[in-house]
Amino acid sequence: MLILSCPYCGVAADETELHPGGEGHLVRHGPGSSDDEFESYLFLRRNPRGVHVERWRHVHGCGKWFHAARDTMTMEVIGTYPAQVSEPPSEILNALGARSA
């Protein structure tokens, strides 16, 4: 069972209260991009055995989208942070760096 803390309402939300939104921080390639870029944006996803950054929505709660960094193998949650960023905040990156060191 996965429990993620929603960064907006602070609730430690059970997985069943959330809706998964797939990989986080995808770069959107729109009109004018190459076929390869568009393919990667549309179809190609990481599926790591280990640390993964994902989007989740607190669908039965406050309704907000947020990001979560977690380990897909151990189910350890490294942290959650708001959606309005294009890359993980420094404390998450530091935690990820500390793990890989």
Place this chain on the structure above:
Amino acid sequence: MFDATPPLARARQDGRVSVECAGLTGMVTLRGDIAAIGEPVADATGLSIPDTLGIVEDGGRALAWMSPDELMLFCAYDEAEEIAATLTAATAEDHALVANVSDARAMFELSGEEAALRETLAKLTPADLRPDAFPPGTIRRTRLAQVSGAIWLAEDGAMRVICFRSVADYVFSLLCHAARPAAAVGHF
């Protein structure tokens, strides 16, 4: 015109925990930057603005925190339209939305001993309902079995539950089933 009809009129189950459809209730939703619309809303409703996950009750009205940019006002059904108009005018200078959504949701009232109320709801939701995590004055939007809902312990000791009207019958059945005397666990 039509006559407003409460969802599940007169639906009721008595026992260790009594489950009752609360009838027609006025609900007005407010969306916007709470920091900006808080003051005009507080002035217009006579209620203070609740903190995160809070609900403030006074004089038959209640103002609930629903999300970082959403509040919900509970009032008498008949005054909802007028309050919505007042709030629309009060927040006219802000980027805000006010809507009378009284007919969109159903409200249930569970009465009984507090421990029994917590236990009944704990069978349906993953939310932490221990007294220190869920004291009176907090509202928790969560999942009730398969649908969304919100629950709070009111000042009068009743547990109030709201859900969308389209699933009112489902939620009423859930609550009645969880509240059966034979299903008592005695956890809280």
